[in-house]
Amino acid sequence: QVQLVESGGGLVQAGGSLRLSCAASGRTFNLNAIGWFRQAPGKEREFVAAIRWADGYTYYADSVKGRFTISRDNAKNTVYLQMNRLKPEDTANYYCAARTRYSGIQDPKYDYWGQGTQVTVSS
16 A cells, blocks of 8 residues: 655745645555645545656646646655646645556546645635
8 A cells, every 4th residue: 555645735825836745655666656636625626737656757737737847756755746826726625646556647546645735825
């Protein structure tokens, strides 16, 4: 199994930046990909970004492309989500997720989930 712990959420003004972290532990040697998702109150969970563990290849939702950057530190088993030019509509609980089975980077199915970290963007 893989355990995930998110951190870095908070309150920021529109136009500001935040960096989220996702620390993975457990069977990290089998990681295929780690993704970030978000869920706002009353809305369905939506995909934000993903990174392939082996080579760092990345994939983004259109809504965050050019503003958010996902990266990884293999030595620390940690994935980051740098969020710039934040908008009020980015307000949500952000979750990281991991999978160990082989799959394409666009596969939205993940097997392990963190508890989430709240991001609030004020206008």
